[in-house]
Amino acid sequence: MQQIYLDNASTTFPKPQAVADAVYQYITHAGTNISRGTCATTTEDLVFATREQLCRFFGGEDSKNVVFTKNITESLNIIIKGLLHSGDHVLVTAMEHNAVMRPLQQIGTELTTDNAPTDAITFSRIPCDADGALRLDALPQLVRPNTKAIIMTHASNVCGTLQPLAAIGSFCQKHNLKFIVDSAQSAGVVPINMQEMHIDALAFTGHKGLLAPQGIGGFVLLESMIDEITPLIVGGTGSLSHTEHPPRFMPDKFEAGTLNLPGIAGLHASLSWLQQQGIDKIRTHELTLTQQFLDGLQQSEAQNLLRIVGKRNCRERIGVVSISTDITDIAELAFILADRYAIATRVGLHCAPNAHKTLETYPTGTLRFSFGWHNTAEEVNIALQALKEVLAHGL
Ligand SMILES: Cc1ncc(COP(=O)(O)O)c(C=O)c1O
Missing domain, CATH: 3.40.640.10 (Type I PLP-dependent aspartate aminotransferase-like (Major domain))
Known part of the structure; x- marks a missing residue:
């Protein structure tokens, strides 16, 4: 894979x-x-x-x-x-x-x-x-x-x-x-x-x-x-x-x-x-993927499967998106995304403990997805689909 x-x-x-x-x-x-x-x-x-x-x-x-x-x-x-x-x-x-x-x-x-x-x-x-x-x-x-x-x-x-x-x-x-x-x-x-x-x-x-x-x-x-x-x-x-x-x-x-x-x-x-x-081109690309991801996440959020941590739109943000969930342990979720779907993410406190206190995700932390110049819309769809499958149907 x-x-x-x-x-x-x-x-x-x-x-x-x-x-x-x-x-x-x-x-x-x-x-x-x-x-x-x-x-x-x-x-x-x-x-x-x-x-x-x-x-x-x-x-x-x-x-x-x-x-x-x-x-x-x-x-x-x-x-x-x-x-x-x-x-x-x-x-x-x-x-x-x-x-x-x-x-x-x-x-x-x-x-x-x-x-x-x-x-x-x-x-x-x-x-x-x-x-x-x-x-x-x-x-x-x-x-x-x-x-x-x-x-x-x-x-x-x-x-x-x-x-x-x-x-x-x-x-x-x-x-x-x-x-x-x-x-x-x-x-x-x-x-x-x-x-x-x-x-x-x-x-x-x-x-x-x-x-x-x-x-x-x-x-x-x-x-x-x-x-x-x-x-x-x-x-x-x-x-x-x-x-x-x-x-x-x-x-x-x-x-x-x-x-x-x-x-x-x-x-x-x-x-x-x-x-x-041109960094404008790269920024536009990353934010397009980020908005696609946020839109998909909002559907899952409406079903109480997860919470988007931070802004729900692309105004004043970069392509870094964190989520939390009560459905399962986020470290286990990250492991399943890596193991079953080959999706690399990062989980935990990301070396910023006080940021999590501000965002009310301390001490568990968040599961973080971050997009780059090389990612594609198809990859974003696969990540959304994988999250939905795991959260809706259990680990
Ligand atoms: C906001 C911020 N500051 C500092 C650092 C530290 O970067 P480096 O490990 O390259 O020194 C990071 C790395 O994740 C970061 O996200």
């Missing part, structure tokens, strides 16, 4: 052929390091070109402020731990992934009504409604004199809800807050422009909507952020080798150690592919 891959929110699959070809080409025919050898120029050109692509893609100011990491988790750790100091307060949403929450919990503590402000790093959560949408009306009361930044995800990896980045960016600009965005689920599917949306630091991961291999990610900073962040990792950069002190210039300030160059080759190819296709 041919696998139906509906787990693109975990990682997109398949990647365009051009991506695999580019990784192969790099390993077989280029293969050099950068800034560290006499034959490095071809690879240096590739890395420079990829920074330029990313800077244009995300509306950054200068390609030297594009930093490569291994994934968005590393990017967010660098930004959060390098930016915040004792006494700082930040705002996050009630829908964050652990890539934001765990670094924050590691260095800070949640501000509640019963713990007085201290010289610790503190954070508060911006409430979201039952569909996961941030409540803009709740923002002004949460800002304190020591609030430094809003750190938040653009799109929920649990229910697909998109947050209004431009409105929040304007709010940040007005209140002199840094705006840090986790674009894990939206980059490559929803247009993002840092300068237009007043985003000071944009973290990205390569292996989801950007269609690159696993192990390559990064972040883009506005110039005004560079001196604000202390690097988490320092070491050899191939530059300023006469000194044991790390360089302060970009991108070397944040890029110690050898980069994932095959990953950058793949990312370069995937960004070119995305540009050729």
Whole structure:
């Protein structure tokens, strides 16, 4: 049986052929390091070109402020731990992934009504409604004199809800807050422009909507952020080798150690592919499938077989749909979809426990279906039919 891959929110699959070809080409025919050898120029050109692509893609100011990491988790750790100091307060949403929450919990503590402000790093959560949408009306009361930044995800990896980045960016600009965005689920599917949306630091991961291999990610900073962040990792950069002190210039300030160059080759190819296709075309395709799926699910919901978690239409969302059901254990349901129908999904809390508290699906979690550029209407129909069969007729 041919696998139906509906787990693109975990990682997109398949990647365009051009991506695999580019990784192969790099390993077989280029293969050099950068800034560290006499034959490095071809690879240096590739890395420079990829920074330029990313800077244009995300509306950054200068390609030297594009930093490569291994994934968005590393990017967010660098930004959060390098930016915040004792006494700082930040705002996050009630829908964050652990890539934001765990670094924050590691260095800070949640501000509640019963713990007085201290010289610790503190954070508060911006409430979201039952569909996961941030409540803009709740923002002004949460800002304190020591609030430094809003750190938040653009799109929920649990229910697909998109947050209004431009409105929040304007709010940040007005209140002199840094705006840090986790674009894990939206980059490559929803247009993002840092300068237009007043985003000071944009973290990205390569292996989801950007269609690159696993192990390559990064972040883009506005110039005004560079001196604000202390690097988490320092070491050899191939530059300023006469000194044991790390360089302060970009991108070397944040890029110690050898980069994932095959990953950058793949990312370069995937960004070119995305540009050729146009992300609007990909987004339209994914949302058409998502609406088809939501329409089919609503019939089952009307029969009390399941609950759609999050928005029931495609306004302000991406192609990530979660369901819950009282009829059976969702882990078992996911197993049957995989085993009997070869449908790949993801089940559980998806590394975002508080999002489930917001959506009232904690602690069981949800069964998540996520669509990508390669999925078809026929695959969506098969998934709907499989769900109906299992839920209506038992396991
Ligand atoms: C919203 C969000 N943020 C961060 C991450 C972490 O991504 P990575 O594992 O590539 O660091 C994910 C991955 O699922 C995510 O969905």
